[in-house]
Amino acid sequence: MKAGNSVLSGYGTTIFEVMSRLAETHKAVNLGQGFPDGNGPEDVVEVAGRYLTEGWNQYPSMMGLPALREAVAAHAKRFYGLDVDWRTEVMVTSGATEALAACLFGLLEPGDEVVLFQPLYDSYVPIIRRAGAVPRFVTLKPPGWTFTAADLEAAFGPRTKLVLMNTPQNPAAKVWTRDELAMLADACLAYDALAVCDEVYEHLVFDGRPHVPLMTLPGMRERTLRIGSAGKTFSLTGWKVGYVTGAAALLQPVAKAHQFLTFTTPPNLQAAVAYGLSKEDGYFTGLAAEMQAKRDRLTAGLTAAGLSVLPAEGTYFVTVDLRASGIAETDADFCKRITAEAGVAAIPVSAFYENDAPDHLIRFCVCKKDETLDAGVARLKAYFGR
Secondary structure (H helix, E strand, O other): OOOOOOOHHHOOOOHHHHHHHHHHHOOOEEOOOOOOOOOOOHHHHHHHHHHHHHOOOOOOOOOOOHHHHHHHHHHHHHHHOOOOOHHHHEEEEOOHHHHHHHHHHHHOOOOOEEEEEEOOOOOHHHHHHHOOOEEEEEEOEOOOOEOOHHHHHHHOOOOEEEEEEEOOEOOOOEOOOHHHHHHHHHHHHHOOOEEEEEOOOOOOEOOOOOOOOHHHOOOOHHHEEEEEEHHHHOOOHHHOOEEEEEOHHHHHHHHHHHHOOOOOOOHHHHHHHHHHHOOOHHHHHHHHHHHHHHHHHHHHHHHHOOOEEOOOOEOOEEEEEOOOOOOOOOHHHHHHHHHHHHOEEOEEHHHHOOOOOOOOEEEEEOOOOHHHHHHHHHHHHHHOOO
């Protein structure tokens, strides 16, 4: 029998699925996979349910419900001062991963080069390679997850078509500074490169830091696509509602790709997200404050268990440095051991690299109920005799 696609068939089961299955087998507290264990804001969920009986359940516009596209445009103005035409510059997708796929399939030609920053979300590289493009990596340096102008210069070149970046960044929990973004914008302008910005954690930024979209920097408005996620903003990851914002000419080929991927997204979920995006500022600041408190709670617990935790500036995650904790084991072996023996699941950070991966960092997820975090910490303390 003939083989499947050579790019996609070469990838095994994701580490998230592997660790979640292992957690189920050992009845472990799952602090690995990044999803909340609540059920989202009650009022947003209620709107989705009510729409099923009162709304229109047939195909909505391929670009998304007008109400949601208007809400995304208003959100961009409200939080970032961006003037966005909802009719031509906003598209709704079935999750941020589909948005990424549509952007990359819509913009890339075989042989194009894409600059990426690792550690990185695991869907980026398979999509790029399936599009026939070539990834070029900038490896961020812990504990601050930094890079230099020389790092960018080594990655960019005459075949660079676009840069794909993520801020706040999974799994590093890094929030890019304005100076870092300016450095990247300068490189994009120098090489006439486009930018696809994965900003799904835009409202999960801690300690008073601002989230600055690359699109707001000089020269970047017309060459940037910005991706958001209702799943992260409303703690409803199973809904898979994403949205892309960008200049009309740049969004047009992306819409063509979206047309042949999912075409549209359930209208009741779109209506509920439109409602959610119009919520008062207190909701969004409260979300960040709640997640920051969970970060602090888990960081304190992991530290008390004898583990060295790196700074976390945003997202759902904290990173533990095994080497600094006096543990010589590799990240993958350690994660398997504590899942089986301590009953706590985490994710090896090496899974987020394509090359030059460190093997001494592991990722824990903080977006769980306090009792879930406390149960995981209690098991680790008992296991390490703390």
